[in-house]
Amino acid sequence: MDVWDRRADSPGLYAVLSRRWSEQECTSVDQAQxxxxxxxxxGLDGRRVIDLGCGVGRLTSWVSRRAGLTVGIDRSAGMVARARQAVAGxxxxxxxxxxxxxxxxxxxxxxxxxVFTLQHVTDEEEFRASVREMGRVAARPGGHLLIVDGHNPTSAARDVSSRTTSTVVRPLSAYQPLTRFADRVAVEEQEYVGDRYLAQLWRTR
Incomplete structure (x- = not known):
């Protein structure tokens, strides 16, 4: 069984972080995100939203009650099964x-x-393809892309994988392929349970 399939038995963000943070901490981070x-x-009313790396559907379900249509995407069969239950109705x-x-x-x-998605794409070719796909599926002009990944102040990707998860944090320059489609309009540093993350907001043109 895939590691992500095994994690699908846990609730919400706790499923993704494989017990690195407590359930209470995960709830707090979920609310902050x-x-x-x-x-x-x-103003998501009527807008079409795609949630990449949706996991057990914690954001997909929440967004679906605000948007016109929401689509969750995940590569884990276990996560997809849980997410489908979360968005039922x-x-x-x-x-x-x-x-x-x-x-x-x-x-x-x-x-x-x-959100907490691309940092778990550890293969660099797959990461670049994922960034291109984000730009491809975004409506133009006036679409938005929101990326939340681990903060990396260096100029090169860093593998920070642990025994329980595979994670690569990348510099802002790694997302430059999006400039073909969009302008980065905001970069904000976030702190979750003592770890630093960056939220990037892009607007398509």
Missing amino acids: KALIERLLP ERALVLQASTARLPVPSGAFDVVLA
């Missing part, structure tokens, strides 16, 4: 796929979310 989305992406669907090959049309979404 939802507040961040509400602040940076107000909502204006949402969940698909099993890689972020490097999204099974959706170009320009189909007003908002692209990648």
Whole structure:
């Protein structure tokens, strides 16, 4: 069984972080990230949102109650099964796929979310393909892309994987392929349980 499939038995953000943070800490971070989305992406009514690396559907379900249509994407069958339960009865669907090959049309979404997602794409070629796919599926002009990943102040990618998870933190320059489609309009540092992260907001043109 895939490690992500095994983690799908845990609730919310706790499933993704494999017990590195306590359930209480995960709940606090979950609330902080939802507040961040509400602040940076107000007025989701009627908008089409795709949630990349949706896990057990913690954001997909929450966004679906605010947006017009929400699609969650995850490569883990276990996570997808849990996410589908989470969005049952909502204006949402969940698909099993890689972020490097999204099974959706170009320009189909007003908002692209990648929250704690790309940092777990450890293969550099797959990461670059995932960034290109984010730009491809975002509606232009006026679409938005929100990326929240580990903070990396250096100029090169750093593998910070642990015994329980695979993680690579990358510098802002790694996301430069998005400049073909969008302008970065905000970069904010976030602190979650003593760790630093960056939230990047892009607007398509």
